[in-house]
Amino acid sequence: MRILKEGYSYIIPLVAVGGVLILISVTALPPPANIICQALGNVLVVLSLFCMFFFRDPNIEITQGEGIILSPCNGTVMDICEEDGEKVIRVFLSVFSVHLQRAPFNGTVVDVVHKNGKFLAAWNPRAHIENEQNIFTIQTGFGIMTIRQIAGLVARRCVAWVKPGDILKAGDKIGMIKFSSQVDLHLPVAAKVLVKPGDKTEAGITIVAAAPGYPGAG
DSSP: OEEOGGGHHHHHHHHHHHHHHHHHHHHTOOTTHHHHHHHHHHHHHHHHHHHHHHTEEOOOOOOOOTTEEEOSSSEEEEEEEEETTEEEEEEEEOTTSOOEEEOSSSEEEEEEEEEOOBOOOTTSTTHHHHBOEEEEEEEETTEEEEEEEEEOSSOOEEEEOOOTTOEEOTTOEEEEEESSEEEEEEEETTSEEOOOTTOEEOTTTSEEEEOTTSTTOO
Protein backbone atom coordinates (compact mmCIF):
# COMPACT_ATOMS: atom_id res chain seq x y z
CA MET A 1 0.00 0.00 0.00
CA ARG A 2 1.42 3.35 -1.09
CA ILE A 3 0.33 6.92 -0.34
CA LEU A 4 -0.28 9.33 -3.23
CA LYS A 5 2.11 12.29 -3.21
CA GLU A 6 -0.86 14.69 -3.08
CA GLY A 7 -1.64 13.37 0.38
CA TYR A 8 1.58 14.41 2.09
CA SER A 9 0.66 18.11 2.16
CA TYR A 10 -2.25 17.09 4.41
CA ILE A 11 -0.71 14.22 6.37
CA ILE A 12 2.60 15.81 7.44
CA PRO A 13 1.14 19.06 8.91
CA LEU A 14 -1.60 17.15 10.73
CA VAL A 15 0.88 14.70 12.27
CA ALA A 16 3.35 17.46 13.15
CA VAL A 17 0.86 19.80 14.80
CA GLY A 18 -1.02 16.96 16.49
CA GLY A 19 2.22 15.51 17.87
CA VAL A 20 3.36 18.89 19.21
CA LEU A 21 0.01 19.48 20.92
CA ILE A 22 0.12 16.07 22.57
CA LEU A 23 3.72 16.63 23.71
CA ILE A 24 2.86 20.04 25.15
CA SER A 25 -0.19 18.61 26.92
CA VAL A 26 1.88 16.06 28.86
CA THR A 27 4.94 18.22 29.58
CA ALA A 28 3.99 21.87 29.92
CA LEU A 29 0.32 22.44 30.67
CA PRO A 30 -1.67 22.12 33.90
CA PRO A 31 -5.26 20.78 34.04
CA PRO A 32 -7.67 21.40 32.43
CA ALA A 33 -5.66 23.02 29.59
CA ASN A 34 -3.62 19.83 29.13
CA ILE A 35 -6.78 17.79 28.58
CA ILE A 36 -8.09 20.18 25.93
CA CYS A 37 -4.72 20.36 24.20
CA GLN A 38 -4.32 16.58 24.18
CA ALA A 39 -7.85 16.10 22.82
CA LEU A 40 -7.15 18.51 19.98
CA GLY A 41 -3.86 16.76 19.25
CA ASN A 42 -5.61 13.40 19.17
CA VAL A 43 -8.19 14.75 16.70
CA LEU A 44 -5.45 15.98 14.37
CA VAL A 45 -3.65 12.64 14.50
CA VAL A 46 -6.90 10.82 13.70
CA LEU A 47 -7.44 13.18 10.75
CA SER A 48 -3.94 12.38 9.52
CA LEU A 49 -4.77 8.66 9.64
CA PHE A 50 -7.93 9.34 7.63
CA CYS A 51 -5.87 11.22 5.04
CA MET A 52 -3.49 8.27 4.80
CA PHE A 53 -6.52 6.09 4.13
CA PHE A 54 -8.04 8.53 1.65
CA PHE A 55 -4.83 9.01 -0.37
CA ARG A 56 -4.02 5.30 -0.46
CA ASP A 57 -2.69 3.75 -3.64
CA PRO A 58 -3.31 0.00 -3.31
CA ASN A 59 -1.31 -2.56 -5.25
CA ILE A 60 -3.61 -4.18 -7.82
CA GLU A 61 -3.39 -6.59 -10.73
CA ILE A 62 -4.72 -4.93 -13.89
CA THR A 63 -7.38 -7.01 -15.68
CA GLN A 64 -6.16 -8.12 -19.10
CA GLY A 65 -8.16 -8.99 -22.23
CA GLU A 66 -8.93 -8.04 -25.80
CA GLY A 67 -11.65 -5.47 -26.35
CA ILE A 68 -12.42 -4.94 -22.68
CA ILE A 69 -13.01 -1.50 -21.18
CA LEU A 70 -12.04 -1.19 -17.52
CA SER A 71 -13.50 1.06 -14.88
CA PRO A 72 -11.53 4.32 -14.56
CA CYS A 73 -12.33 4.58 -10.86
CA ASN A 74 -13.47 2.95 -7.64
CA GLY A 75 -17.05 3.71 -6.72
CA THR A 76 -20.71 2.95 -7.34
CA VAL A 77 -22.40 3.17 -10.73
CA MET A 78 -25.00 5.95 -10.49
CA ASP A 79 -26.39 6.04 -14.01
CA ILE A 80 -26.00 4.64 -17.51
CA CYS A 81 -27.43 6.66 -20.38
CA GLU A 82 -26.99 7.78 -23.96
CA GLU A 83 -26.33 11.40 -24.82
CA ASP A 84 -24.93 13.15 -27.90
CA GLY A 85 -24.39 9.82 -29.67
CA GLU A 86 -22.38 8.27 -26.84
CA LYS A 87 -22.98 5.83 -24.01
CA VAL A 88 -22.14 7.31 -20.62
CA ILE A 89 -21.35 5.45 -17.40
CA ARG A 90 -21.50 7.72 -14.33
CA VAL A 91 -19.76 6.55 -11.15
CA PHE A 92 -19.97 8.15 -7.70
CA LEU A 93 -16.92 8.13 -5.41
CA SER A 94 -17.53 8.48 -1.68
CA VAL A 95 -14.87 9.77 0.72
CA PHE A 96 -14.11 6.09 1.48
CA SER A 97 -13.31 5.18 -2.14
CA VAL A 98 -9.81 4.96 -3.60
CA HIS A 99 -9.63 8.33 -5.37
CA LEU A 100 -7.05 7.84 -8.10
CA GLN A 101 -8.26 7.26 -11.67
CA ARG A 102 -6.84 4.84 -14.25
CA ALA A 103 -6.98 4.57 -18.03
CA PRO A 104 -9.80 2.19 -19.00
CA PHE A 105 -8.08 1.18 -22.27
CA ASN A 106 -4.90 1.49 -24.34
CA GLY A 107 -4.61 4.76 -26.25
CA THR A 108 -2.98 8.13 -26.77
CA VAL A 109 -3.99 11.24 -24.87
CA VAL A 110 -5.35 13.76 -27.39
CA ASP A 111 -6.27 16.50 -24.93
CA VAL A 112 -6.72 17.28 -21.24
CA VAL A 113 -9.01 20.27 -20.63
CA HIS A 114 -9.81 21.87 -17.28
CA LYS A 115 -13.27 23.40 -17.02
CA ASN A 116 -14.11 25.76 -14.16
CA GLY A 117 -17.55 25.39 -12.68
CA LYS A 118 -19.77 24.83 -9.67
CA PHE A 119 -19.59 22.24 -6.88
CA LEU A 120 -23.05 20.69 -6.99
CA ALA A 121 -23.65 17.35 -5.25
CA ALA A 122 -23.00 14.32 -7.47
CA TRP A 123 -26.67 13.30 -7.39
CA ASN A 124 -27.72 16.66 -8.84
CA PRO A 125 -28.68 15.99 -12.50
CA ARG A 126 -26.79 19.16 -13.53
CA ALA A 127 -23.52 18.19 -11.79
CA HIS A 128 -21.89 16.59 -14.83
CA ILE A 129 -22.65 19.74 -16.86
CA GLU A 130 -22.04 22.62 -14.45
CA ASN A 131 -19.39 21.33 -12.01
CA GLU A 132 -15.66 21.93 -12.23
CA GLN A 133 -13.98 19.08 -14.12
CA ASN A 134 -11.05 17.71 -16.08
CA ILE A 135 -11.89 16.21 -19.47
CA PHE A 136 -9.49 13.58 -20.86
CA THR A 137 -9.86 12.83 -24.58
CA ILE A 138 -8.14 9.59 -25.60
CA GLN A 139 -7.66 8.10 -29.07
CA THR A 140 -8.07 4.32 -28.91
CA GLY A 141 -8.06 1.52 -31.43
CA PHE A 142 -11.85 1.65 -31.48
CA GLY A 143 -12.41 5.40 -31.57
CA ILE A 144 -12.25 8.51 -29.42
CA MET A 145 -13.29 8.04 -25.80
CA THR A 146 -13.62 10.56 -22.99
CA ILE A 147 -13.13 10.42 -19.23
CA ARG A 148 -14.42 13.24 -17.03
CA GLN A 149 -13.23 13.88 -13.48
CA ILE A 150 -16.05 15.88 -11.91
CA ALA A 151 -15.76 17.84 -8.66
CA GLY A 152 -18.60 17.55 -6.17
CA LEU A 153 -20.05 19.05 -3.02
CA VAL A 154 -16.95 18.10 -1.00
CA ALA A 155 -14.46 17.59 -3.84
CA ARG A 156 -12.76 20.85 -4.76
CA ARG A 157 -9.88 19.88 -7.00
CA CYS A 158 -9.42 17.57 -9.98
CA VAL A 159 -5.79 16.59 -10.63
CA ALA A 160 -4.48 15.35 -14.00
CA TRP A 161 -1.22 13.36 -14.21
CA VAL A 162 -1.11 13.00 -18.01
CA LYS A 163 -0.80 15.40 -20.94
CA PRO A 164 -1.48 15.38 -24.69
CA GLY A 165 0.77 12.95 -26.52
CA ASP A 166 1.15 10.52 -23.60
CA ILE A 167 0.70 6.88 -24.57
CA LEU A 168 -1.40 4.93 -22.08
CA LYS A 169 -1.86 1.28 -21.31
CA ALA A 170 -5.10 0.10 -19.74
CA GLY A 171 -4.77 0.57 -15.99
CA ASP A 172 -2.19 3.37 -16.09
CA LYS A 173 -2.78 6.09 -13.49
CA ILE A 174 -4.12 9.32 -15.00
CA GLY A 175 -5.17 11.49 -12.04
CA MET A 176 -7.15 11.87 -8.82
CA ILE A 177 -9.92 13.95 -7.25
CA LYS A 178 -9.99 15.46 -3.75
CA PHE A 179 -12.23 14.43 -1.84
CA SER A 180 -15.63 12.82 -2.78
CA SER A 181 -16.52 13.12 -6.42
CA GLN A 182 -17.82 11.66 -9.71
CA VAL A 183 -16.21 10.16 -12.81
CA ASP A 184 -18.00 9.85 -16.17
CA LEU A 185 -16.85 7.48 -18.91
CA HIS A 186 -18.04 8.33 -22.44
CA LEU A 187 -18.01 5.42 -24.92
CA PRO A 188 -19.04 4.85 -28.55
CA VAL A 189 -22.73 4.03 -28.80
CA ALA A 190 -21.84 0.58 -30.21
CA ALA A 191 -19.99 -0.40 -27.00
CA LYS A 192 -21.74 -2.97 -24.84
CA VAL A 193 -22.12 -1.82 -21.23
CA LEU A 194 -21.66 -4.69 -18.77
CA VAL A 195 -22.53 -2.95 -15.49
CA LYS A 196 -25.75 -1.52 -14.08
CA PRO A 197 -26.68 1.19 -11.56
CA GLY A 198 -25.74 0.13 -8.04
CA ASP A 199 -22.76 -2.01 -9.12
CA LYS A 200 -19.45 -1.43 -7.35
CA THR A 201 -16.40 -0.78 -9.51
CA GLU A 202 -12.65 -0.94 -8.99
CA ALA A 203 -10.27 1.08 -11.14
CA GLY A 204 -8.25 -1.10 -13.51
CA ILE A 205 -10.02 -4.26 -12.35
CA THR A 206 -13.76 -4.12 -13.10
CA ILE A 207 -14.75 -4.68 -16.74
CA VAL A 208 -17.50 -2.13 -17.39
CA ALA A 209 -17.99 -2.58 -21.15
CA ALA A 210 -16.95 -4.39 -24.32
CA ALA A 211 -15.49 -2.31 -27.14
CA PRO A 212 -17.29 -2.05 -30.50
CA GLY A 213 -16.48 -4.99 -32.74
CA TYR A 214 -15.58 -7.35 -29.89
CA PRO A 215 -17.66 -10.24 -28.49
CA GLY A 216 -20.41 -8.90 -26.30
CA ALA A 217 -20.53 -5.51 -27.97
CA GLY A 218 -23.79 -4.28 -29.40
